[in-house]
Amino acid sequence: MFSDVGPLELVTLVILAVLLFGPDKLPEVIQNVVGFIRKVRESSDSAKQEVRSELGPGFEDFVFDDLDPRTLVRKQLMDNDALGFDEIRSAFDLRQDMTDVADAVRQGQGGGDEGGSSAPVSLLKSGSAAVPPEHPPFDRDTT
Incomplete structure (x- = not known):
């Protein structure tokens, strides 16, 4: 009290x-x-x-404490997993996603010629200039 x-x-x-x-x-x-x-x-x-x-x-x-709305919501939603909160939490596991991305980056850097991921690395290493993308023609009268 x-x-x-x-x-x-x-x-x-x-x-x-x-x-x-x-x-x-x-x-x-x-x-x-x-x-x-x-x-x-x-x-x-x-x-x-x-x-x-x-x-x-x-x-x-x-129990009269169950009449408190905060206790009711906590008891009904958080104690049992009828709504699938555990599945939602596991779907948004950012640690697993970050480790997957880190593994993919490590494989792309250390592997050499292992597919499409090595092409941008080889362009940067060779020293060739990157070609800027072409923009569509701009007509000032239409805008």
């Missing part, structure tokens, strides 16, 4: 409580607050038990 309260915030709250209520009344205030929290928890637990009993015999193990 108070998991997000840090130590500095806790010290600040204690100092503020001592200043507001004084050291004489502080134990009484703490007892009243603890009693109030205990009563709220008891009423919450009794309300949960009443709802479970009213739902009938198949809901004894009903």
Whole structure:
């Protein structure tokens, strides 16, 4: 419940409580607050038990946290693989694709004359100038 309260915030709250209520009344205030929290928890637990009993015999193990939409989505979509998320994740495995590409590049560089991949390498090595592609004629009157 108070998991997000840090130590500095806790010290600040204690100092503020001592200043507001004084050291004489502080134990009484703490007892009243603890009693109030205990009563709220008891009423919450009794309300949960009443709802479970009213739902009938198949809901004894009903968890009220499942009513939270985030928990519902996480439980329904992520825990079971009915939608095929594992297959989608494996289809987008970039590591495997990168290793395949790296292997293909290594084979093309180290193999010499192994097909079409060595032709551009031989053109670059021979020093011949690359021919720029021809552009279609441009007519300024039509544009």
